[in-house]
């Protein structure tokens with residue numbers, strides 16, 4: 001975290017703020033089996049989180065969202081069918097959608113339009129991706145707690161199919177324009193996470209899974225046979241799981257747990273930072 005007490009906003013305006021992060025910094029998510037910190041770069045990447053109920057998926061999701069909330073170069077969009085898993089971050093978010101498939105579809109459609117416009121803009125500028133000091137395009141973190149609620153449970157079949165197809169498009173094309181998707185599911189099955197979707201996630205975390213095959217659905221086919229299965233993780237060890245990056249091998253990770261009070265404190269601080277920056281921006285626009 002930056003030690004400075006005066007931070008520069010994305011508009012290059014200095015305002016008195018507390019320490020902030022950047023979404024271009026790697027995100028601290030926990031420790032490995034040797035007790036070393038595990039940090040994952042999230043920009044230009046997506047993360048899939050799977051595991052049985054109580055495995056610690058929301059804990060990992062919250063660790064990533066906390067980093068993004070403290071990053072003033074990142075805007076938040078949150079989808080949470082249960083509302084309470086990501087609800088503490090709603091005051092930091094541009095969009096917070098609870099158990100509403102219509103709301104989720106509306107948000108994904110808006111993001112798809114924005115994604116297309118960003119690509120058109122990059123093309124005009126002869127560029128291939130957003131960069132850290134981009135003044136015109138903030139990164140976006142799209143966090144989803146329980147993909148299956150929107151893709152397999154709520155609403156009618158055509159809407160669920162539209163959700164699945166919009167989500168796939170965002171995961172497939174969003175990275176270069178700064179859209180990061182972090183999605184969790186307690187149903188790691190091939191209907192919720194087909195291989196073609198799973199393989200679009202650079203980072204995949206399997207918390208405890210009830211079978212080798214559900215562990216493989218998150219990590220990739222064949223890992224269980226090679227001895228890497230989240231089925232062996234003890235149910236009394238929530239937050240432990242196997243993390244794999246594209247092209248790498250799984251590693252055992254214990255996720256850094258932010259309890260409710262800590263999440264509320266970070267969310268409150270992040271919301272104040274964001275309000276301060278937004279107020280400053282409004283003042284500048286009014287003065288212009």
Ligand SMILES: Nc1ncnc2c1ncn2[C@@H]1O[C@H](COP(=O)(O)OP(=O)(O)OP(=O)(O)O)[C@@H](O)[C@H]1O
Nearest residue numbers: 052053054055056057058059186238239255256257
């Ligand atoms: N990293 C961790 N360290 C210690 N305890 C943890 C950790 N992660 C989770 N827990 C404990 O496990 C409980 C369940 O975690 P969490 O809500 O993240 O699971 P989940 O997989 O999201 O469950 P669900 O699918 O039901 O939403 C937490 O309330 C907490 O008590």
